[in-house]
Amino acid sequence: MVQKFWWVNHKQTHKQEIEGGYLWSPKREASGARSQYYENMRLANPGDVVLSYADGKIRFAGVVSDLAVSAPKPSEFGGVGSNWSAEGWLLPVVWKELPKTVTPKNMLARIAPFLPAKYSPIRASNAHGNQKAYLTEIGKQLFDEVARDGDFVATKTELSVGAGADFTNRQEDALQTHIQNDTSLSETEKEQLVRARKGQGQFRNNVSKVEVGCRVTGIINPTLLVASHIKPWRSCVTGNERLDGNNGLLLAPHVDHLFDRGLITFDENGNLLISVHLTEQELEQLGLRSGVVQAPKPFNANQQAYLEYHRQEIFLG
């Protein structure tokens, strides 16, 4: 995906969204009409950059860490936006404070030519924030001017690295907040979900240090990958085994399912082994024909031990 640049005017909810590591918008205007500013929440991609504008200043920039998801209005908004719908779009963002605060009004002459003609976040005439604007797309030129004044580097690589580091934990924290605020869940359910997600978060982080993508399909987009235990969670004797990054693979969801059910495994050289229970037709339907499956990649010694367990104890042969 091509990296996009966004600008958010979020004066009212600025504090909560920066602290929570997300953006949240209603899905429609109070009238029920669609708004491009809210539709943009659906369009933002992981890796996109967002400038946070509030009270005439840009103090934070962030990297989108996952696709938007339908989610209830955060309870920490309190009375703010009481006319907003209860369900909206939640976009996880990893925010960073800028070394220098940027004041767009002070650089208006320089940036005015780069403000978008439609859906501009601020007025080219006086730099006042546009009343209705929330999330709006800006060009690379405008972004670069802000980055220069804010004294931060924003190459794709550098931001990706920054985002990669706390990607999962920050995202988990934001989602945890939203689980806590979901009034449709009992306290027991919340605790369970938070615990389950936390585990996947930490485990997934550990696996991501060992594996780069799905060994079967070649997929590397984190949104399309699951951190799958090699030796199953319930068979692990220690918490250490349960969280060991060497005891995991990043797999596409259907590959994870097959691996979990013992319908596929890997030999010592990384070749995919397929159970007799899967028919040729099913492999075809699952898009796992021989020509599509990735070339085998070697495993490290710790992974080998877990894989031996999987071949012996889980694989259905």
Added chain:
Amino acid sequence: MVQKFWWVNHKQTHKQEIEGGYLWSPKREASGARSQYYENMRLANPGDVVLSYADGKIRFAGVVSDLAVSAPKPSEFGGVGSNWSAEGWLLPVVWKELPKTVTPKNMLARIAPFLPAKYSPIRASNAHGNQKAYLTEIGKQLFDEVARDGDFVATKTELSVGAGADFTNRQEDALQTHIQNDTSLSETEKEQLVRARKGQGQFRNNVSKVEVGCRVTGIINPTLLVASHIKPWRSCVTGNERLDGNNGLLLAPHVDHLFDRGLITFDENGNLLISVHLTEQELEQLGLRSGVVQAPKPFNANQQAYLEYHRQEIFLG
């Protein structure tokens, strides 16, 4: 898959396994050696037929309802098989009591020619059960002789129908038992897992009355399908919506993931709509190229209402 016929000698654990709706075996002999009788647990397919032999009689026959899974020894075995390993193979089976009890010894002359040369469940000379035998494959001819004496019909279709009716509930019950007996789980975790599985069980049953297989990949094998909510569970206002079969689709695991994350949806005519967030390469890697995706099938009016919600509130466009 070709339907196979199996015979199990399970004198010691007969009662527990019939009542529990499963077969359970260790993975190896006490010596650590592999046993073909235990390896057969991995080879049994959903739809295969099993004859239950204990105390010289065949009183029950069953249909395998899912593939085997690695699982701890059922606590209801009590002191039986104390030398067996703690982890073994669990094979879900839907058992039915035969109209007439079959006594192999009384029909020995007739069935002796059909007993397998290797791994025979009983001796051709005196009809005594072979000491080491557990699950063993038999031929159609032997099975037919038993079915004749037992007065039950065992065409593939008829048994499939029988199995289809309580497929999920019986399987869930068996798995529930095993969750309860899993000492690695806290009481809270058990309760949560049982509740989650129960919900999927009942919901899945309801969905299966409306949908026959994955609308995208064409997969119909239940082991490869997930019952996926159209309007998400947490967005449902009533328990009725959460369990409504019209609020679900049977989808392959990767298709379920994409649908759940709003990366695909369906239009009113059943055509697959793909989000701008998915690249051509990712669709290729997921095996969802246009030539592979199934032709659209119409939805009923109740499904249409839920799908309208999915398009408006979940799909990322």
